[in-house]
Amino acid sequence: MDRSLFLARLLGPTFIAVALGMLINLDVYESMIAEGLRPGILFYLSGLLSLLAGLAIVNLHNRWELDWRVIITVLGWLMTIGGIMRIVLPQVALAVGSTIYSGRTSTVVAALITGTLGAFLSFKGYIQRI
Template identity: 85%
Template sequence: MLINLGMYESMIAEALQLGILFYLSGLLSLLAGLAIVNLHNRWQMEWRLIITVLGWLMTIGGIIRIVLPRVAIAIGSTIYSSRASTIVAALIIGTLGAFLSFKGYKQRG
């Protein structure tokens, strides 16, 4: 995201429009979130809790996009209102992805 920041900013702006793409993203987020919650609903205080929380956030986000799309657009517009906030979001997503990849693929032993 950081390498192609301009492209992602235009994609985010395009995605924050009411339409079938917005509804479809909500539906896919809801389905993926429900799958994660059904298969990985663990509430122990360890790193795997992040996966459970992400599953619930995806489920709630999908429901909000489907049921209250204008609220979801307002929230998304607030989060991605400036280039700095887009960079912060990209850094958070990248760090979280790297952490989960490290933990998921680390050799047990």
């Protein structure tokens, strides 16, 4: 199986599940986001996991062709950069995260973007043939 299809099949449903969880349980997710945006071991571990996952994607799939597959590469790089930021510059990462997740509306928007991206990747991975 093509690596792009494999990663789309992995990331797509995961993003859909996260988005649905966020939309169905807004209060719970807002609490988790607030907890995650405090300095501490949870913030560090999320950076470490993001760095590892991002590096895995980038090492398996560093494609810069102008088609849908570039989304996977960009996600890998964003995860890598986000992980590095949380580990090396936690104050900056906390400030950025606090700005992005500043209320219920931003949580809903993040969920909708995540769900749309997940649906697109699922479509590419499971339904549409390259």
